[in-house]
Amino acid sequence: MDTILTDIKGVIDGLGSTVLLPVFIFIFAIILGAKPGRAFRAGITIGVAFIGINLVIGLMWTSLSDVAQAIVKNTGITRDVVDVGWPSAAAIAFGSSVGLWIIPVGIIVNLVLLLARLTRTLNVDVWNFWHFAFVGSLVVAATNSLVYGLIAAAIVVALTLLFADWTAKGVQRFYEVPGVSVPHLASAQIVPIAIVLNWIIDRIPGINKINIDNNTIQRRLGVFGEPVILGLIIGLVLGAIAYYNVPDRGTMITNVLKTAMNLAAVMLLLPRMVKILMEGLIPVSEAARTFVQKRAGDREILIGLDSAILIGHPAAISSSLILVPIAILLSVILPGSRVILFADLAVIPFVVAMTAPIVKGNVFRMVIIGTVTLAIGFYVATALAPLFTNAAVSAGFKLPENAAQITSIVDGFLWVPYVMVELVQNLAAIGLAVAAILVAIGYWLYRRSATNWELKAGAEEEAAA
Template sequence: MEVFLTTLKAVIDNLGATVVLPIIIFFVALIMGAKPGKAFRAGVTIGIAFIGINLVIGLMWGTLSGVAQAMVTNWNIQRDVVDVGWPSAAAIAFGTDVGLWVIPIAIVVNLILLVFKATKTLNIDIWNYWHFAFLGSMVYMVSQNLTYGLIAAAIAAALALFLADWTAKAVQSFYNLPGISIPHLTTAPGVPFAIFTNWLIDLIPGVKNWKVDPDTIQKRFGVFGEPVIMGLVIGLVLGVMGYYNAEQAAVAILQTGMNLAAVMLLLPRMVQILMEGLIPVSEAAREFMKKRASDREIYIGLDSAILIGHPAAISSSLVLVPIVILLSIILPGNHVLLFADLAIIPFVVAMFAPLMQGNIFRMIVAGILELGVGFYIATNMAPLFTSAAQNAGFAMPEGASQITSIGDGFLWPQFLFTKVVQSLGGVIGLVVLAALLVVVWVLYAKNPAKWEKIAGAPEK
């Protein structure tokens, strides 16, 4: 069995998401009753879309990393915990035995919950199961017990399904993604911050009425409110902040502006291609459930990469870049210097948009809150994060004493699981975590419409 799992993990790692996901989509579509030709085309189209999305994200990553490095140099920021990006978290996830078992564990958890009708989500985003493995690996590190790590990974997989179900109606309506949910543990944990931010802003007279969504901005500012021009302007501002004293400042500033304008145009186009591939799969799933399960709803769980092409998600993320770099300077007790994972911010904020109807102002406030809390989570978790990464063979960057990442090092599920197990002990801690999830899930199941409305679902 271990040889099989090792081989399966190696195959998935080597092929990558852009090959594995189309294969999974093809077989899922066939099982759901789609014709082989349609299923094949859907898989290939989705794979092409993800390649395009990754290329655009790569452009954004390179641009933002350069700007961030320039800002850090200009402002002489020095911290002993360096953000080295999500690859460090992935190294931890697959560097322990938890990573070896996470795929079958997550699949079994998903199938059991589907059979008992506890979830509507079929999570086919196997590549991102590594988030469950990371959380389980951190629990394994603090407990030195593989079984505890595996159980934690299983609970994390269930948590992702709960968050996906809870937010599905909002995601489907706002992003026009019928039959889709997002069980992605970089994005879904932002929902509580969005709910709190909405509640807080609604208490402030005048401010609560501010409407700063892309459509309103475009109507008010005309061509200068179009997403592409917004990207250009934001890019130019970031370029000035980073490269004002560079040798070829004008060139660097203009390139930054054009690169981010390109991101604003190309990401939505890539998501449109993705939707072209998803439509036949979604239709086949609906027909399958209509014939065999009394029209029971089933959601296809996908990567939140399909959300980040929305202008509100990109715009708020780009505005947050200089803000969070400033936060790293002014937050008392913070030890984290942001750098490599700044391009992950769109994934962090993407779930804010449905709850806030694309209100960029509210999304920025929620992002400040989540990432502000994240600095303290990352500072606290950095010693464990660093130790786990070194044990997994991750190469420490020169001059860094400790490392972290926004992708998982800043997020509350990893912190919560690790601290509960560490403080209460393995068995009791895991029982408490599982019990909390069950209680929340039962409350949701009693009145799903009320819960989904809180998470941004439209009125029926």
């Protein structure tokens, strides 16, 4: 059995999301009754779109990594917990004992919840199952129990599907992605924080009136408020902060202008890539709608995708670029934090993207929520760093030089792994039972409130008509 699982994991690791996703989309579309030709074209189009998205994200990654290195050098900060980036975290998660089992565990939990009508999301984003394996690997590092790790991972699968269903309507409307949900733990975990902070901001006089969304920016700034120009301006500012003290003025100007143009390109190209993705999803969504109507009446099945489909929105990118220097500043000023950021600054768009529907694209509020979330994350990362490092060593990961311990924004900064680890460390099996009960209560509350909300929304639409 272990040999089979190892072979499956090897195929997953080798192919990656850009090959696996089209295959799963094609199979899913055929099962739903789409014609083979349309299903094949849909899968290829979606794969091409994700390749384009990854290329643009890679451009952003390179630019922000260079900026981060320069800013860190300028500040002279040193910490013993080093951010190694999400690719390293994913490799550690899939390389762990939980990573060997996470794909069948994730699929089984998803199918059971679908058949039980507890979720509407079919998560085809199998590559990102590593987030579940990561939580499980931390639990294994804390308890030395594979069983505990697998149970913890299964609970997080269920929690992530709950988040996906809970946020689906808002995501679909704000980002204009019909038939889709986002079962991506790194993005979904900010939702409870965003709801609480948005409620608090609503009750602060003066602050609650500030609304800086994309439409407001464009209306007040004209051409300078267009996403591509906004990316250029933010790039100029970030470049100036990073490279102001480069001795050679020519090199300094070149670095600043390259940063500006690269981020302008990101602001323009990411939305285009998402449009291509949606073109590929249309046939699948239509087939899913027809399939469900024939067999389950008005029940809706959502396609669970990577939150990469969200980060092309100007609100997500703009707020994230503003948060880059804020995150580095937090590295300097937060008392008790031992973390220095480096490799994962480019994933901040993934962290904050799900706040946009909650705050209606208000970049000001997204920056506030993102700042608080990152501040919490520094302390979570400091607490989890020993387990993160132990899991890495167990998976055969080589630690960077001068790093006593390691972390990453994804998933080392997230409250979900921290809560799970704390429950298991303090209560063992009872902690897992408590986590499962809390998730079950979450499903019950969601199903109850979602029904009420949909009835209320329908009444309001009828009244408006």
